[in-house]
Amino acid sequence: MQAKITKVKAIFALSSFYLLAFSHAFLSRRIGINYGQLGSDLPSPFQSIEYLKSMKAGMVKLYDANPETLKLLSGTDLHVSIMVKNEQLSSIASSEIMAENWVRENVLAYYPNTKIRFILVGNEIFTYNDQKMWLDLVPAMSLIEKSVAAHNIHNIKVGTPLAMDVMDSTFPPSSGKFSSRIPEKVMVSLLEFLNSTRSFFFIDAYTYYPWSLDPSNLDLDYALLKGGNLTYKDPVSGLIYTNLLDQMLDSIIFAMRKLGFPNIKLAIAETGWPNAGDIEQSGANVYNAATYNRNLIKKLTVDPPLGTPAKPGIVIPTFLFSLYDENQKFGPGTERHWGLLNPNGTPIYEVDLTGAISEQDYTNLPQPLNNKPYKGKIWCVVANSANIMDLGPALGMTCGQGNGICDELGPGKGCYEPVSVVNHASYAFSSYWAKFRDNGASCYFNGLAVQTTVDPSHGSCQYPSVSF
Template sequence: MYTNKATNETLFAFSLSYLLAFSYALSSNKIIGINYGRVGNNLPSPDQSIESLLSIQVGLVKLYDANPEVLKLLAGTQIHVSIMVPNEQISTVASNQSMADRWVHENVLSYYPSTKIRFVLVGNEVFSSDNQQIWLDLVPAMKKIKKSLNKHNIHNIKVGTPLAMDTLESSFPPSSGKFRSDIPSQVILSLMKFLQGTTSFFFVDVYPYFPWSSDPTNISLDYALLKSGNETYKDPESGLIYYNLLDQMLDSVVFAMRKLGYDDIRMAISETGWPHDGDIDQPGANAYNAATYNRNLVKKMTADLPLGTPAKPGVVIPTIVFSLYDENQKPGPGTERHWGLLNNNGSPIYEVDLTGTRTESEYTSPPEPITNEPYQGNMWCVVDSAANLKELGPALDFVCGRGNGTCDELGTGKDCYEPVSVIAHASYAFSSYWAKYRSSGASCYFNGLAVQTIIDPSHGSCRFPSVLL
């Protein structure tokens, strides 16, 4: 799909036309921020976390709520802050101005200006959910938040909403960028009009890891990791030359907005990064690649002359890396829990300097992976050795309750009935369920009770169902 060919064509010329657009972005160490998610049960305290943010000289921290303790601890620091109206509160805020005023009073005025709140993000990847009422309430909620801020003469806090790449119906080639047709046009157009009218940003969550890992044969890993070299792609429609996958993805958003007549809305990256670990069936998820991607990202975004993208050269793109820590309670595939820059004791998982002042020679890199190739062979899903045994029984009941023959072989007298233990039965059930439903999106996680293995757990006449890659 993303076929890359060597070229000697000259890099696009830089433009400084947008450099003065937003004073926040002028200082290079204010361009790079970090996402501080807290979906884990082993994370450092907020107090320790703020100390870590200060120690790594982060310019901006993005929260997924407006946590009072965190906001109080950030008071008096030079760290800029992005807070969020959670998805479940959008419709309430949109319902009337008094509810929006109340939200702003409780979550902004209680801390501002001592805490340098710079963004209020309304919702998180709203169009990735099936709740179409929230789609309709999104912009009304944003307007009411902005109106409340204006009433208090607060004009340096931008209101926006972070959207995932799945907001686009088409993203390749970049010039084909187009918003999804199932999202009502009045919703997208009102969003564009609001962002333009308030000189806010189009916030996008963009992860080159995912398109690369889904098609590693046709997409160069170096191209996805922002490595400068001979890997390029030429958009057949626009003629623009691309040197990395991130720019391709960003420009697909630019072209989608352009098709609606909005070419002057600035972009910001609300999430990006690379996983440092993952499941067996997730290629390229390792610390070496994560370090490479994030170091190259910082280098690109903190360049003395802003690089922008081929469709928007010379623009500053505020960028927020995902994430501060691994979040061990996130469901789904293994990569979901392994995006952190820091261990839960505050030490770095790998070295990266978010200020952009460190040179490549000053880094100590993690060992290169043996392979980044996709695994080929059989995989099973079994009980994790660290699993809480008290939770296995309910999980086993849930899995076997799905029917469809998932646990038939665990019946009395069947091949997998013995040994009669919750661990043995749960391992079979997890493997059987995963093998049946993986194609429908099931993962080998089961609330942290299961892990993938390439060692066949079958025994005697009991054959465990497997996934074959």
């Protein structure tokens, strides 16, 4: 009998080993992609899924639980992440019935033919100053997880993606500390949930942002994961870093350790590099985007997995941002330029998600022209593609802000003539942007405006500008 028990244990251990090895191989070798749909010119979900399959993506992350998309993903080999929207979070947290209904409608209706693997509750909620939502986060996650488990589903993990603003300190990584804005009981509650359910700490990690804030002192190659001879030694831990992403990830690992949670796994919910942006947004170009994503894929598809200096050998599930450029997103130009594909399915730049293609097998990329900070003046004017029918309302709304924005457009003033909606809107856009850029205003105006380095001033009419 003892020999039989020993044999059973050996078989179980061996099968567990192979299951773990298979899981690690899948996660480490198959990169995911974020599929956002905030664009006016994007292909249908059917065509988008065909593109994902042809790219050999291993996972896809949705920002909702769209029924059409989930049906179309049925029968594919794509592992799927779905999302509980922020506005749904509090109602689910308050009701077990609401949580059960959400799971029935958005999981059970498609699973297992659609390979749902992650349910992400909310999106970057600590970025918003909504303390009720913060307090509702873990209760909502717990009720969703409870409902999933009650249906005997054990291969779906529940998590929540957070931005790097969840951190107060990230440098050096050993100083990693969660934001003091977030009550410690909220953070501990989240970590307790992730630890007890063996889920992942999902983080949106973009090396572009810290680099772009200090491009003169932070090495671009270090942010692009190029490796090479440049390294950084953490003065406390003694760990050696060869790229900025590892530093960012390890700061979270150290922050979790300080709260007593050393074993929670990491997942990257979003990462990437913008392929274009506004004139003053240094480093946003195709060359850098391709370089970052290729280096990232190479790093993540190595077998055995590399992990990070603080946690070597771990698998880090990762989703690139994003499938397409999304022209309906607000904010600076980079917000609309993270895509891998054009709307017709052609690549904005070549990238092999499997990591099988070596650098020399890629075709040449256009050399970057904006890696250095821009020095000079920039104006904000009407875009050539703008619909003239939209300019009147936009002009009225902009001038309606007051603050002297459109004073020069009054009869007899310096910029009254020539009297045209295009000229007046250009002046208003440039005036508004120059006045409020430091408060977060962008030269976008619902797609009606574009930046220019050519001074549109004429005669006695001087257009306000922003100097860099």
